[in-house]
Amino acid sequence: MDRTKIDLWVGIFVALGVASLLGLAMKVGNLTSGKIGETYSVTAAFENVGGLKSRAPVKSAGVVVGRVDNIAFNSKTYEAIVTIYIDKRYHFPKDTFANIYTAGLLGEQYVGLEAGGDEEVLKNGDKIAKTQDAIVLEKMISKFLFSKASETNADAKQSTSTTQQETKPAVAKSTELGDPPF
Amino acid sequence: MTKSNPLIGIIKYLQVIGHRMVERIWRLGAGARLFFLTIIYSGESFKRFHLTMREIYATGVLSLLIIIVSAFFVGMVLALQGYNTLQKYGSSEAIGVLVALSLVRELGPVVTALLFAGRAGTAITAEIGLMKTTEQLSAMEMMAVNPIARVVAPRFWAGVISMPILATLFSMVGILGGYLVAVPLIGVDEGAFWSQMQANVDFQTDIVNGVIKSLVFGVACTMIALFEGFDAPPTAEGVSRATTRTVVISSLTVLGLDFVLTSFMLVI
Numbered sequence: 001m002d003r004t005k006i007d008l009w010v011g012i013f014v015a016l017g018v019a020s021l022l023g024l025a026m027k028v029g030n031l032t033s034g035k036i037g038e039t040y041s042v043t044a045a046f047e048n049v050g051g052l053k054s055r056a057p058v059k060s061a062g063v064v065v066g067r068v069d070n071i072a073f074n075s076k077t078y079e080a081i082v083t084i085y086i087d088k089r090y091h092f093p094k095d096t097f098a099n100i101y102t103a104g105l106l107g108e109q110y111v112g113l114e115a116g117g118d119e120e121v122l123k124n125g126d127k128i129a130k131t132q133d134a135i136v137l138e139k140m141i142s143k144f145l146f147s148k149a150s151e152t153n154a155d156a157k158q159s160t161s162t163t164q165q166e167t168k169p170a171v172a173k174s175t176e177l178g179d180p181p182f
Numbered sequence: 183m184t185k186s187n188p189l190i191g192i193i194k195y196l197q198v199i200g201h202r203m204v205e206r207i208w209r210l211g212a213g214a215r216l217f218f219l220t221i222i223y224s225g226e227s228f229k230r231f232h233l234t235m236r237e238i239y240a241t242g243v244l245s246l247l248i249i250i251v252s253a254f255f256v257g258m259v260l261a262l263q264g265y266n267t268l269q270k271y272g273s274s275e276a277i278g279v280l281v282a283l284s285l286v287r288e289l290g291p292v293v294t295a296l297l298f299a300g301r302a303g304t305a306i307t308a309e310i311g312l313m314k315t316t317e318q319l320s321a322m323e324m325m326a327v328n329p330i331a332r333v334v335a336p337r338f339w340a341g342v343i344s345m346p347i348l349a350t351l352f353s354m355v356g357i358l359g360g361y362l363v364a365v366p367l368i369g370v371d372e373g374a375f376w377s378q379m380q381a382n383v384d385f386q387t388d389i390v391n392g393v394i395k396s397l398v399f400g401v402a403c404t405m406i407a408l409f410e411g412f413d414a415p416p417t418a419e420g421v422s423r424a425t426t427r428t429v430v431i432s433s434l435t436v437l438g439l440d441f442v443l444t445s446f447m448l449v450i
Contacts, residue, residue, distance in 0.1 A: 003232060009243045010235050016246075017347030020354035024286065024389050027376070 039066060039085040040124040044098040044111075049080045050134025052100055052109045058084050060113040065090045068111060084111060086122075093118035094126070100134035109134060213409040216330070220338050220408070223331035233336040234343075241302035241337070241404075242344030246351075248297055253285075253352040256293065257359025260284055265368055277370055278379035281360035286383060286392045290353035292440050295399035298345060299432035303407035306337050307428040310411030311421035334408050341407075345400025346393050353392065391447045398439060403432045 049071060058066035066086035074081050086092070095116030102109050122128070227234045264280040310333065313319050322329045357379075364370040383389070407428045414424035 003235075006232075006236055006239045010238045013238065013243045013246065013344075014347065017350060020347075020350045021389075021393075023354050024350060024357075025385055027380070 038088040040088055040122075041069065041083055041085050042122050042124075042126050042128060044082050044084065044128040044131050045074065045077070045079040046082060046098075046100065046131050046133050047079055048133040048136060049082060050100055050102075050109055050136060052082065052111070052134065056108065056110050058086065058111045058113060060090070060092070060115065065113065082111070086113075091121040094120045094122055095130060096122065096128055097130045097132065098128045099132040102135065209413070212413060213405065216334070216409050216412060217405050219330050220335050220405075223328055224335045224339065226328075226331045227336040227339050233332075234339050237336045237340030238344055240305065241298075241340050242347060245298060245301050245344070245348060248301055249294060249348050249352055250355050252293065252297060253355035254359040256289060256352075257281060257285065257356030257361075258363045260289075260356070261360035261363035261368070265364065265370070274368075274370055275374040275378055277360070277364045278375035279382045281364070282357055282379045282383050283388065285353045285356040285360075286388050288440070288444070290356065291349045291392050291395040291399055292436060294345065294349040294352045294396060295403055295436040296433055298341075298348060298400075299403045299407070299436065300429055302341065302344070303403050303428045303432055304425045306341075306404070306407040307411040307414070307425050308421060310334070310337075310408065311414035311416075311424050314412065314414060315416040315418070315421060317416075334412065338404050338408060341404025342397065342400045345403070346396045349392065349396035349399075387447075391443075394447075395440065395443050398443060399436050402435050402439060406432045406435060 052068060052071060054068050054070060056068040057064045058068060066084050068082060068084050070083040072081045072083070073079075082098075084098075092113055093116045095118040097114040097116065099112045099114065100109055101112045116130075260281045261277055264277050265274055268274045268276055268280065310319075313333065319329045319333070322332060361375065365372045365375055410424040410428045410431070411421075414420045
């Protein structure tokens with residue numbers, strides 16, 4: 001076993017090791033998909049972020065346009081301040097809606113951006129004014145039960161014009177919550 | 183007279199147990215001393231790096247076959263078993279995450295360490311035990327060649343260098359095996375496989391922790407193998423006993439250290 005053969009094989013061995021570490025880091029881990037290109041940061045205030053975590057995707061029309069960076073709590077307004085990074089290639093108008101949706105039925109949550117119609121665009125450090133909170137399952141169930149209870153109460157009474165007005169807003173509320181995710 | 187006989191038996195039994203415990207602790211101390219001497223006399227294994235290279239060849243390169251083949255099969259079995267359970271809950275696209283996290287966090291370092299102890303550790307123990315039996319170590323001391331610097335330290339550093347490389351190779355080949363079973367064979371969506379994996383495997387908490395674990399296991403396995411060989415009774419039976427002791431003690435140490443390291447890493 002002469003030295004050149006040993007050197008060659010040890011070199012191949014170490015090269016294999018480095019290649020597998022790089023492969024693990026890039027392909028398996030998330031070392032490269034941090035921020036592709038330049039980004040600008042924007043904040044949004046939510047009353048309830050649900051299960052949103054940092055590094056969750058920010059999607060618009062279903063395409064990932066950025067990442068959630070930081071979720072902080074504002075102790076004055078008791079709201080959650082979410083900082084998101086958006087890719088510099090994409091510009092959103094100032095009246096963009098920021099909603100928190102759930103991928104699938106019980107999957108992880110992400111921020112969905114719906115563009116408005118304003119001519120001015122969001123710049124670095126701007127605040128998204130219009131937000132919709134995450135759907136909390138318990139609140140939805142309690143609202144559904146409440147609207148069901150008020151429906152049966154209205155049927156029990158004789159049908160008058162006031163009860164018909166009561167049922168219409170209750171029906172409208174339950175469909176408002178059922179916004180489908182992207 | 184009749185009352186003292188069973189008592190003497192119990193006392194002797196306790197003495198035997200105590201003696202064995204003291205001997206084990208004494209051996210632990212001797213092992214620690216060898217470890218420190220190895221670190222102290224490591225200069226030569228880096229100045230004359232060809233010594234270490236030869237040992238890297240013996241421990242690392244020659245273990246490649248068993249590591250790669252085992253990794254391939256472990257990855258494939260993980261994918262099969264994982265799919266079997268996940269598809270009951272409709273989450274069969276999480277198979278990539280399952281295979282990757284199991285390998286990178288636990289199976290990569292631990293199984294590699296067990297295989298390394300079995301293949302390279304026993305080779306080291308047998309070699310050094312045989313050197314001791316054929317009085318080569320004594321001859322070296324006579325020639326004023328430090329046997330620890332010449333024989334023990336290069337093997338130690340070779341083991342420490344080889345283990346992380348083997349462990350990451352194990353993880354990578356295992357993930358490849360899992361991919362080959364999940365995507366072409368079972369039919370899980372390829373994009374979902376990789377993208378879910380990339381979303382859930384974190385470089386710092388998973389991959390780096392796996393490498394740290396494999397480093398610690400490398401130190402432990404190599405040192406145990408070296409000490410058992412160095413301390414083996416210089417007979418044929420002694421060397422063969424030392425070889426089996428290497429495997430048993432390395433395996434138990436690796437599994438115990440794995441628990442300790444995992445509990446530290448999950449807390450932090």
